[in-house]
Amino acid sequence: MIKAAFLMVGLCFGAVPVAAQGIKIEQKISGLDTPWAMAILPDETVLVTEIDGRLLRFADGASHVVSGTPKVAENGQGGLLDITAARDFAISRTLFFTYAKPMQGGSGTALAAAELSADAQSLENLRDLFVMAQGSRAGRHFGSRVVEGSDGTLFVTIGDRGDDVKAQDRSTHNGSVIRVNRDGSVPGDNPFVGQDGILPEIWSFGHRNPQGAGLDFQGNMWVSEHGARGGDEVNRIQKGANFGWPVISYGRHYSGAKIGEGTAKPGMEQPAFYWDPSIAPSGLLVYSGTMFPEWDGDIFVGALKFNYIARLDGDPLVEAEQIMTDETDRVRDIVEAPDGAIWFISVGNGAIYRVAAK
Amino acid sequence: MIKAAFLMVGLCFGAVPVAAQGIKIEQKISGLDTPWAMAILPDETVLVTEIDGRLLRFADGASHVVSGTPKVAENGQGGLLDITAARDFAISRTLFFTYAKPMQGGSGTALAAAELSADAQSLENLRDLFVMAQGSRAGRHFGSRVVEGSDGTLFVTIGDRGDDVKAQDRSTHNGSVIRVNRDGSVPGDNPFVGQDGILPEIWSFGHRNPQGAGLDFQGNMWVSEHGARGGDEVNRIQKGANFGWPVISYGRHYSGAKIGEGTAKPGMEQPAFYWDPSIAPSGLLVYSGTMFPEWDGDIFVGALKFNYIARLDGDPLVEAEQIMTDETDRVRDIVEAPDGAIWFISVGNGAIYRVAAK
Numbered sequence: 001m002i003k004a005a006f007l008m009v010g011l012c013f014g015a016v017p018v019a020a021q022g023i024k025i026e027q028k029i030s031g032l033d034t035p036w037a038m039a040i041l042p043d044e045t046v047l048v049t050e051i052d053g054r055l056l057r058f059a060d061g062a063s064h065v066v067s068g069t070p071k072v073a074e075n076g077q078g079g080l081l082d083i084t085a086a087r088d089f090a091i092s093r094t095l096f097f098t099y100a101k102p103m104q105g106g107s108g109t110a111l112a113a114a115e116l117s118a119d120a121q122s123l124e125n126l127r128d129l130f131v132m133a134q135g136s137r138a139g140r141h142f143g144s145r146v147v148e149g150s151d152g153t154l155f156v157t158i159g160d161r162g163d164d165v166k167a168q169d170r171s172t173h174n175g176s177v178i179r180v181n182r183d184g185s186v187p188g189d190n191p192f193v194g195q196d197g198i199l200p201e202i203w204s205f206g207h208r209n210p211q212g213a214g215l216d217f218q219g220n221m222w223v224s225e226h227g228a229r230g231g232d233e234v235n236r237i238q239k240g241a242n243f244g245w246p247v248i249s250y251g252r253h254y255s256g257a258k259i260g261e262g263t264a265k266p267g268m269e270q271p272a273f274y275w276d277p278s279i280a281p282s283g284l285l286v287y288s289g290t291m292f293p294e295w296d297g298d299i300f301v302g303a304l305k306f307n308y309i310a311r312l313d314g315d316p317l318v319e320a321e322q323i324m325t326d327e328t329d330r331v332r333d334i335v336e337a338p339d340g341a342i343w344f345i346s347v348g349n350g351a352i353y354r355v356a357a358k
Numbered sequence: 359m360i361k362a363a364f365l366m367v368g369l370c371f372g373a374v375p376v377a378a379q380g381i382k383i384e385q386k387i388s389g390l391d392t393p394w395a396m397a398i399l400p401d402e403t404v405l406v407t408e409i410d411g412r413l414l415r416f417a418d419g420a421s422h423v424v425s426g427t428p429k430v431a432e433n434g435q436g437g438l439l440d441i442t443a444a445r446d447f448a449i450s451r452t453l454f455f456t457y458a459k460p461m462q463g464g465s466g467t468a469l470a471a472a473e474l475s476a477d478a479q480s481l482e483n484l485r486d487l488f489v490m491a492q493g494s495r496a497g498r499h500f501g502s503r504v505v506e507g508s509d510g511t512l513f514v515t516i517g518d519r520g521d522d523v524k525a526q527d528r529s530t531h532n533g534s535v536i537r538v539n540r541d542g543s544v545p546g547d548n549p550f551v552g553q554d555g556i557l558p559e560i561w562s563f564g565h566r567n568p569q570g571a572g573l574d575f576q577g578n579m580w581v582s583e584h585g586a587r588g589g590d591e592v593n594r595i596q597k598g599a600n601f602g603w604p605v606i607s608y609g610r611h612y613s614g615a616k617i618g619e620g621t622a623k624p625g626m627e628q629p630a631f632y633w634d635p636s637i638a639p640s641g642l643l644v645y646s647g648t649m650f651p652e653w654d655g656d657i658f659v660g661a662l663k664f665n666y667i668a669r670l671d672g673d674p675l676v677e678a679e680q681i682m683t684d685e686t687d688r689v690r691d692i693v694e695a696p697d698g699a700i701w702f703i704s705v706g707n708g709a710i711y712r713v714a715a716k
Contacts, residue, residue: 239576266629315600
């Protein structure tokens with residue numbers, strides 16, 4: 001399954017610097033259907049979600065389907081979505097998933113946890129930790145990613161389900177980042193606990209469709225989100241903050257119409273970075289490995305549209321590099337392996353690649 | 359020294375709601391020269407800084423000058439500035455001060471600590487915890503306020519000293535909020551520790567002249583700052599964030615010229631609230647007392663220009679009320695007393711008032 005691929009960089013936009021010379025990109029897994037996310041376990045086992053609900057396990061040159069996954073609503077962008085291993089996986093064997101859960105009114109983004117059985121054949125003790133309050137029949141903007149915060153709480157990114165005004169309506173979970181404890185309870189220090197008419201799981205709001213998320217070494221959470229045309233964003237998530245959708249955006253509606261009130265408003269957060277033209281970002285990693293010390297703290301974001309990984313660096317952030325191969329087709333997820341290599345899912349050709357130092 | 363004053367509300371701007379009926383405002387202290395800040399101790403002793411360097415103590419109907427204050431550079435807006443009592447004052451008797459310290463190149467904003475002697479006649483063990491890296495001969499934009507964070511670290515707001523580009527230059531302390539430990543050392547989790555060319559005390563930057571600061575019940579720090587014309591701001595401080603001065607602002611230069619690049623930019627924070635026309639804000643309190651439960655969490659900001667206290671409420675914040683008396687002349691500081699009453703300094707007539715429930 002290992003196959004060398006050519007490295008191509010800087011071909012999309014002339015102004016972007018060429019990638020570092022010292023990297024190689026290898027295809028590690030192929031033959032996937034519609035992979036959405038991956039987790040690399042401490043023993044380098046790779047787990048991959050397929051949007052149709054299957055969980056695949058790759059280890060020791062073999063692969064199999066892990067049973068016991070949640071029943072998903074496969075509807076447009078919905079299905080089995082993110083996976084991440086708990087920080088204490090070696091002891092707990094706990095995995096976290098996000099998925100589109102069938103529910104009244106259609107489906108809603110949900111967070112589940114389960115333990116991987118000792119033989120790695122099945123999930124055990126599957127339980128929901130969080131389910132969106134309202135279902136929708138819309139097939140888009142589910143989000144989602146799950147990130148384990150530095151304090152062990154769980155953050156989940158949720159899209160607006162195409163119902164943009166709900167991103168400002170905190171009586172719904174649409175268009176928000178939510179935070180729950182590992183047992184599904186609501187942390188007492190969530191920003192809106194006890195406030196009438198606001199769902200207590202909400203940590204930040206005014207998001208459109210956040211499909212990438214990661215923690216930096218200081219414990220800050222960063223999110224990539226699909227904006228409207230010309231308004232894809234990277235945001236540094238702040239407790240209680242309003243990220244402005246659909247009141248403000250650097251994008252325009254696909255019709256060309258202006259969005260909301262413009263690009264900024266007091267009390268609403270500015271993006272840390274935005275892309276115009278849009279790249280359709282999905283999958284975000286803040287790098288913290290030792291394999292590429294020069295990338296420490298850099299933010300990597302996958303592009304579904306232009307088939308590359310953007311490396312963002314600096315303050316303010318700039319797109320310092322574009323990483324891709326001649327085969328890369330729609331980058332869906334990016335993760336860091338225990339050895340510091342960067343793995344990514346190329347969904348268009350159903351493959352997974354490893355970026356490593358030469 | 360107690361004198362009733364008439365309550366006037368809503369006279370400056372027609373659209374602002376009238377104050378709650380159930381409050382009274384009494385003059386408590388008069389005859390001050392140029393008071394800058396006050397602290398109310400657990401026993402209701404009132405300490406007041408005068409910009410010329412004196413510290414006054416009011417208790418049991420008498421007043422005296424407390425000796426042992428720092429030697430200040432009295433230059434324009436500089437002098438003895440803020441005072442706050444440590445949260446553990448009853449045990450430690452520690453007070454924190456900010457002041458303009460004479461130094462090479464002119465003067466710089468500094469943070470000092472000292473203990474109030476048992477007889478309350480003098481300060482003991484006066485020591486600097488922080489001094490700006492660069493002095494300046496400019497007489498403006500010193501800031502400053504000191505706030506004890508919920509974790510016991512100390513935040514100090516510092517103005518740009520009129521040298522606006524330095525607010526973006528993190529190799530200087532100009533235009534920043536800094537954070538130090540109570541012994542003056544730098545906390546290891548400050549956002550820029552270990553980054554070349556950035557002073558490690560910096561917590562946030564891009565500020566113009568922040569002269570009000572307070573903590574909310576969640577430990578968030580809020581700051582009021584003097585902007586250029588039409589750009590006075592209230593900001594919720596975020597670790598590592600850039601508040602944009604002089605690149606972005608809702609104000610204009612007093613000449614009428616546009617400032618920087620406009621009102622917003624990715625990677626730079628929007629204000630939580632701004633005033634146009636400017637009010638010259640100084641003194642900020644996030645209310646947490648029991649005397650006015652309906653004001654819990656509201657933000658009070660003093661206006662040097664329009665002689666009132668703005669009460670900000672809601673999400674997004676709106677100016678819900680204006681509080682003043684017929685004597686109020688330039689509100690410099692606002693503090694909450696142990697009983698939940700709100701005290702404020704009216705610098706123009708050298709007096710201190712108490713706002714209490716009827």
